[in-house]
Amino acid sequence: MSSRVPIFVLVILLIILLSEIRSEQQGAETHLEDASQELQSILESISQHERQRVQEINDNSKLDNRKQRPNSKRLRWNRKTTIPNRKDLGKLEHRAFVTSSSLSQQQTNSDYINVNNYLPTPAPWWFN
Known part of the structure; x- marks a missing residue:
């Protein structure tokens, strides 16, 4: 009988x-289900808020452009776009008018490119 008591x-x-282990597993499963439901409701509220924000942006963009004040500072700089005549180039100050140059107009410096034109010179006195 004494051996049966410890076994019992x-x-x-x-x-x-x-x-207890089974109840903890069931509790964990119910807790997981509750957390997933809360997460789903949070994501739904975020998506609802985003849809509302996009709707407000679309409603605001449909405003009449005449009611909006133009940005005069950005429009003012580009009002006078006149290109000077080629006949008047001599009369203009050259600092205000820049012309483009092509490769055919560039003059080459043959002495700079062709090193063979220079004769060898002796080393200076301070070099030795």
């Missing part, structure tokens, strides 16, 4: 532990 106690403890 161990079986009861094993049953209690298994029932």
